Amino acid sequence: MGLKTSNLTFDERVKKAKQDKFMQAAVGKAQDAQFEKRTRAREELGNWNGWRDLGEQIRQHVIKYLPDYLEEFSANIEKNGGHVYFAKTDVDATNYIKQVAKEKQVKKVVKSKSMVTTEIDLDKELLKLPGLSLMETDLAEFILQEDNWDEPTHIVFPTLHKNRDQVREVFQKIGYTGDNDPEHMGRFARKYLRQYFMEADLGITGCNFAIADNGMINLVTNEGNADLTMALPKTQIVVMGMERIVPSLKEAEVLDNLLCRSAVGQKLTSYCTFSAGKLADELDGPEDFHVVILDNGRSNALNTAFEPILQCIRCGACLNVCPVYRQIGGQGYGSIYPGPMGKVLSPVLDGGYENFGELPYACSLCGACSETCPVKIPLHELILEHRKVEMNKLHLDHSLNNVIFKTISVGTKTPILFKGALLGEHLALKPFSNKKENSVENLYPEGKVDKVPKIAPSLIHGWVDVRDLAEPPKVKENFRHWYDRHQKEKRGEING
């Protein structure tokens, strides 16, 4: 699938999402449920903002000394007999992994949930190898795979857009005959997947945190599938973004706490595992252990205003509070990283403004994301930063809107022009205003504009097509005139 998930334009995706009432209801319900769970889990911990400060410090520290920690981490992996590969691009990463699979003559691959492997389109690449089969073992990813590789719509809940009946239909294609009870379907999936685990010769996992000082991989899951993926196959490959590192177990503890409470409203997920390659005196675990550390555009953010996005721990809380995500769902964004973190990250990664230039504009800058972020990434400020780069640096807008904004900027810095506007707007809108009855009281004493001619600029249509615009007061009635009169009257009172 890769970073980019759709060839539709942004407007087309939004229109499509708006028609999907089921998706909107599902996302709304999930957001509301998470609002309660997340809040409760954070309150339970106590001193939430203190924990956030700590989380932010840890992540900023790691990003600042990233080369050192990566060196320490990879040295520890190699000391334990594992292999480390630094992949500059998605192609480098998939080539290396395919090479390992070929050398090991891998027939069956099991995978546990990993956004970064979706980012590099690993499944599709591996399946090009003759005789190789592959199974996503995270329940949600498994459903997507069986639904003809449907795209994930959330970084933590990939199937947020599907209900139980849709899941049942997917499962029926692979032999499920039961009802739509999630427990029954879960049991079916468990049995179905178990077979693959037993036969797999390569396990591929992601990585929540890589522990620099002991070379271990920390994974948090609720299904235990990642543990089986690590423990059973003879070869394991871990794929991780290069920023996903912590100095030691101590910092992992802080971040796991922030992550689980923010992502799913649990104090800890059912499984929280620290693992590495098999040691001499151990019974299980992979004999051959590889870690692929991926850049794929992440280093574009280093030493720029966008560096804080590398602090992200992929908890998805920003998606869960975002009012735009609530309306357009994950597929509206056209990136496997949707929501506020996706709006910031997608243009930074190798997709660039060419693919994701509209995303920063699809935001009301309400700041809910920045407020909830457990590692204090100023997400809405970074979204605004993208707009500044697009308009001030790259000059990407050549439409009439660009002219309008430049005109507004002249108008708002020049008091004499604004004074003119206080007169002019009145006249400009007059022909389109009407005094028809209003259901809303106290907003339209002078009438309203509820329709403008087709040729009006898109910005005017954007407002008036959706909602009514108040007709400005008569010049003598505007606030400034009133204030002058009022002051004169007051002085008159005082003098008289």
Place this chain on the structure above:
Amino acid sequence: MHLQMKVCIFSTCIVDLLFPNVGKAMVEVLERFGCETVFPKGQVCCGQPTYNSGYSKETIKTFYNEIDALLSVEADYIVGPSGSCVAMLKEYKDILKDDPAYAQKAQILYDKTYEFTQFIYRVLGILDCGAQLDATATFHRSCHMTRLLKERTAPFVLLDHVKDLKMIPLNNVQLCCGFGGTFSAKEPEISEAMVDDKVNNIVATKAQVLIGADQACLMNIGGRMNRRGEKIKVMHIAEVLNHNVDLKRVKYVKDTDHQMVPANGSGVF
């Protein structure tokens, strides 16, 4: 009575252009409580429409103009009827921190500027403005006031003390109404879906009045409600606190056992 406090009125462009009643109500309330007001005419706009659209360079002169205008008069405080515009004025300090001519002025602006309800409750220390409004109402909590200015409680405290006013909690009060400045006009499809969500929640309260502390949000929500034919009265909180005032009812925090409610309420999770 103390020495008269001098308050510079920061009207905001939207009140200047469209909603004189909001500005009037704010001035009347402030003067009622002993503030001498002054209005510097050079002010235009806080700069958000262009700055938040990415035109940061073009907007710098808008900031300069606003700073020069608002600081051109001697005043103890600067007060405006919008959490969002006030938050923007306070952001100048960070945006202009390396500007030799304006960094210090932006800091002065930051220290002096308050949103209207913040000023009434936290600076003047008024608990009951003496207002009366016989109605059921719900309050739209604007995002910038809550999250950028970090004032989420002052309006609620003041409304709780308006005689005969029954406040009904708004479901999903934390969600943006879909205004977002030029976002509403640039992304009408998404904005429409957001404001419809907000309107549905407001309609569900069956409130007679929708109150807010940011007229731009009210213009968005009210504009959508009018288009949909939903019945409601829209009032800026300054209009509510200026309604049927009886000075005998006015109460200062210091004369009651009221504990000042922190701006961020019970904390943010």
